[in-house]
Structures are given as C-alpha cells and as structure tokens.
Amino acid sequence: GIQVEQSPPDLILQEGANSTLRCNFSDSVNNLQWFHQNPWGQLINLFYIPSGTKQNGRLSATTVATERYSLLYISSSQTTDSGVYFCAVDGYSGAGSYQLTFGKGTKL
Amino acid sequence: DVKVTQSSRYLVKRTGEKVFLECVxxxxxxxxxxxxxxxxxxxxxxxxxxxxxxxxxxxIPEGYSVSREKKERFSLILESASTNQTSMYLCASSFGRAGNTIYFGEGSWLTVV
Known part of the structure; x- marks a missing residue:
C-alpha cells in the first residue's frame, strides 16, 4: 500500500515563530488531507489539498502531486497550535477508495 | 456542523470482557x-x-468486529478484550466516494486490565 512519511517527528517553537511540516507519499494520490489533533485527542480537518495551494488564516498548505509531497506552513505560531499534525492520503485506484492512510504525525 | 459522537470517552475493562464502542x-x-x-x-x-x-x-482487523445496522451508527466490538487492545479508538465519517473531507469523533480511551 501507499507509504506516508512525515517530518520532523517533533518540533519545538517559540511563540511567534514560523514552521514548515512536510509529508512525503510513495504513490499518486487523489485525496490528501492535513489534520490537527489537540492535546485532548480531537482531530480537526485543516485542509483537503490533493494539489495546489490553500490558505486559512495563519495556516497554509501546498501539495506538489507530481513530486509526491505536501507542506503545511504555520506562521506566527501560538500556544493553541500545539498538538500533533497528521497528513493522510488516499491512493488513486481508478474507481476511488474509502480509506485514508495516515502518517505518524509531527508533534508540535 | 458535522457531529460525530462516540458514546464513551474513557473506559476501563477487564481482560476477557466483551466491549462495545458506539459511534453516531x-x-x-x-x-x-x-x-x-x-x-x-x-x-x-x-x-x-x-x-x-x-x-x-x-x-488491523484481528480481534475486532463491527456492526452497522443503521446508516448513522457504527459499532466496534471487542469480543474478548486483551491488554494489547488498550488504546485510543477514533470513529470517523465521510460523504460519498474518495475525495471528501473526513470528520472525527473525540475519541474513546480504552484501558484493558
């Protein structure tokens, strides 16, 4: 199956700093999503971004599908950004499939 | 807003018990x-x-079964709980085929003693 690798595994930031999280995947995808899991365990969808660039406030994401990676940018970080960030992909199967494969996350 | 609700936030069960985790x-x-x-x-x-x-x-289906009798409800069943099933369990839902946003519940923390 498709492999998803995230880096770095851990990240410590001063409040106000910027950061970039990376997600590499091993095959073509038709669905890529970024999630934030808060310290209480709730997973929130941040972006659905199989290709291109999207922005939402201080967060933005870029996926370069041809090179099989996605980046999540966090600007002017705040304490509420703490948690774990997951990338999840759904490999292309022609007819589409129902399940996402998750990376192991970046703990911020 | 989409709401995915998991019935139990924290559970402690004994080895060998049958455990039901509900999601709506x-x-x-x-x-x-x-x-x-x-x-x-x-x-x-x-x-x-x-x-x-x-x-x-x-x-990783081994040791688990599921039931979906109604569209809105999906149950996870541990027929005979074991200590290696101590974990956080997350339920999620999505619309239609691949390519749609997936929504998660708050999670159920299960401890098997």
Missing part, C-alpha cells in the same frame, strides 16, 4: 470508519463501512 454521526454520511491510535504508530484503520450492513477490513 448526524450528517447522513455513507462512510464510517474505526481507527486506533497508539504512540509512535499513528492512526491505523481497523474496519470501515460504506453502507448499511456493509463492512470492510482495514489494516
């Missing part, structure tokens, strides 16, 4: 999922369902 979604989603999350392993798919009474095995 209120957005008429076709697809529902059960994941387990363990430190260093990320989220791993146990089972998913794309329609009532339909189920498909995920990556």
């Amino acid at each position: 979604q209120d957005m008429d989603h076709e697809n529902m999922f059960w994941y387990r999350q363990d430190p260093g392993l990320g989220l791993r798919l146990i089972y998913f369902s794309y329609d009532v009474k339909m189920k498909e095995k995920g990556d």
Whole structure:
C-alpha cells in the first residue's frame, strides 16, 4: 500500500515563530488531507489539498502531486497550535477508495 | 456542523470482557470508519463501512468486529478484550466516494486490565 512519511517527528517553537511540516507519499494520490489533533485527542480537518495551494488564516498548505509531497506552513505560531499534525492520503485506484492512510504525525 | 459522537470517552475493562464502542454521526454520511491510535504508530484503520450492513477490513482487523445496522451508527466490538487492545479508538465519517473531507469523533480511551 501507499507509504506516508512525515517530518520532523517533533518540533519545538517559540511563540511567534514560523514552521514548515512536510509529508512525503510513495504513490499518486487523489485525496490528501492535513489534520490537527489537540492535546485532548480531537482531530480537526485543516485542509483537503490533493494539489495546489490553500490558505486559512495563519495556516497554509501546498501539495506538489507530481513530486509526491505536501507542506503545511504555520506562521506566527501560538500556544493553541500545539498538538500533533497528521497528513493522510488516499491512493488513486481508478474507481476511488474509502480509506485514508495516515502518517505518524509531527508533534508540535 | 458535522457531529460525530462516540458514546464513551474513557473506559476501563477487564481482560476477557466483551466491549462495545458506539459511534453516531448526524450528517447522513455513507462512510464510517474505526481507527486506533497508539504512540509512535499513528492512526491505523481497523474496519470501515460504506453502507448499511456493509463492512470492510482495514489494516488491523484481528480481534475486532463491527456492526452497522443503521446508516448513522457504527459499532466496534471487542469480543474478548486483551491488554494489547488498550488504546485510543477514533470513529470517523465521510460523504460519498474518495475525495471528501473526513470528520472525527473525540475519541474513546480504552484501558484493558
């Protein structure tokens, strides 16, 4: 199956700093999503971004599908950004499939 | 807003007990999922369902079963709980085929003693 690798595994930031999280995947995808899991365990969808660039406030994401990676940018970080960030992909199967494969996350 | 509700936030069960984890979604989603999350392993798919009474095995189905009698409800069953099933369990749902946003419940922390 498709492999998803995230880096770095851990990240410590001063409040106000910027950061970039990376997600590499091993095959073509038709669905890529970024999630934030808060310290209480709730997973929130941040972006659905199989290709291109999207922005939402201080967060933005870029996926370069041809090179099989996605980046999540966090600007002017705040304490509420703490948690774990997951990338999840759904490999292309022609007819589409129902399940996402998750990376192991970046703990911020 | 989409709401995925898991019936129990924290459970402690004894080895050998039968355990039911319930999940309900209120957005008429076709697809529902059960994941387990363990430190260093990320989220791993146990089972998913794309329609009532339909189920498909995920990556780690051993020791688990599921039930989907109604569209809004997806239950995860541990027939005989074991200590290696101590974990956080996450239910999720999504609409239609691949390519749609997936929504998660708050998680159920299960400890088997």
